Amino acid sequence: WASAMRRSGVGFVVAGSGAAVVGLVLVLAAWRRRKLSQSAAATTRSADPRGSGGNEPSRGDKPPKSHKEAPVLDFDPALGVDGRPISQGPDFPLEEIARVQAPFPHRAGTPRQGTLAPHARSRLHFHTYIPPETLRDLDGFSHVWVVFRFHINIDRSKKRQREIKAGARRGFSAKVVPPRAGGKRVGVFSTRAPHRPNPIGLSLCEIESVNLRARRIDVLGLDLVDGTPVYDIKPYIPWDSVPRHALRVPSWVSCDDELPSVTWSAGAEEAVRDLVQQGHLAPLYSKRNPQAVEEVIKAIAEVVAQDPRALHDGRGEPTDGEYTMTFSKLRVGFEIRADGTAEVLTAVLDPGDLLAPPGSYQQGLALRRAEEAKAAEEGRRLRWKYELLEGMTQERVLERLTA
Template sequence: MSHSLEPIALCRSPYKEKFAIPRQPNLVPAAIGRLELQGDCNRAECLRGLEQFSHLWLIFSFHQNLAQGWKPMVRPPRLGGNARIGVFASRATFRPNGLGMSVVKLHRIGQQGKLHFVEIAGLDLLDGTPIYDIKPYIPYSDAVPEAAGGYASEAPTPMPMQILPQALAAMAAAEQAHPGFTQLAEQVLAQDPRPAYQANAEPDEAREYGVRLHDRDLRWQVRQGCNCVTDVVAL
């Protein structure tokens, strides 16, 4: 049986590219996004009662990867990027139906002109991600304290961040334009966004990495296990 779906909302996110988006939600609580209701769903009634819940489930499409199809086995970064496991034993983005699910924190419900939106925190979604459903998180049944986490049992160890003197003014400017930017940068870099093969290799301290957060290009180098911010360029 096939079933066609239309997005009920679009996600507005500080993450403007896939690189450096955390691999799961709630690892970067400073990431604040917005779910903008679409079409027939853009009405206050659809959200009535949602404010009673602290967290939400989002069902969404890995829309930027759909064209690349899927494979039955994947190499999760948590296993170093080499070992292969079945797609259904992973949270990989290349999946048969291209669907993702994330638990996020509900910040507030609001309206701007005719647009109804839900502000969320801790998302792991790219800007523009189509949302197919929003459901309240129900702790008594959704939380399973005795659950086994397999190869992803432990949260990754966070990496520290240092802002190099040459980047202090640019970081302050980004903070002024986007309050919370410094914390966002720190939490994003703490996840070590480098590809697993680079993170596990002998570090190349001269190599500079960059990622777009909001309208800034955050640039850093990895020196002695620390993320050193070298610049924050306004785009």
């Protein structure tokens, strides 16, 4: 499950204590800042942001040290390397190197572990400023780590927005409730939850092929939402595998809750075949690929077997009627029965629903698909900017609809 937390911010109940802690930190930071500015007034601060250091008032009543006397080893965990409180201002900026193209348009329905949906096909598109030669020899490896950003985990709660306005650059909670831990609240660092101090994620996938000229890597079993920004990739090496006898995880991590079987109704299978063969799932599942239909069917079954419903939609319980998930351009209806088996009932082309509640997933998808169709009609190259929809307020969505 741990990786599931990675994108199912939906499933995450943010623990209340976080806010209080953030508040306390802000008060302490403000106090520290005042002390700092007092000391700055009394001494000369070097302009060199790295070289000065030690401008924090010392424990006793000694006057603050000037540049040349600054202790080389002065490091206070609460201060950055430049002596400013660490929660102020940016520290280490990363530049996007690539973006993910994936059949998962939204967090709901994205597999909670890539290895649990090995037939899901994705692409990493590298930016043009990355020389193709950087990818040379990568095809000698079977697996690669992807370092990405949790880019659509926007906490819309008013409390969090107030905190961020008040100076917290990013909100994070000390504890979170993992989707599959039965309500247990655990420390955020014992999870891979998206709401963490630095929203960096780590995913493993299998390399299928590397296309240097196109700056592209085709991969299998990546558990990331379409459009996810990527900051680094690292080959998987033998030392990354901890042998089973040496590995220990809490019971709430190792619990295997995969559904025992996923069957397909004849109609759903037929529909998938038609839509793939009409090219609707290209380029990831091309109609020229003879395995494409089979791959889509397997990938959807793999996702359904993990029960992709949100907690508040009854995850873990038998369905009361049909639930839906979206895979690429397909809206897939499924039910989960009391005996734990699942059946895929329907598969239709999913254009989204413009009449769905503003800000809802289906309306967001409708806006996105409409833009995609328009771009295709005008012969414009399709490009992505998903943050716009994912993080859009209700007002902004309405504005777009009426524009």
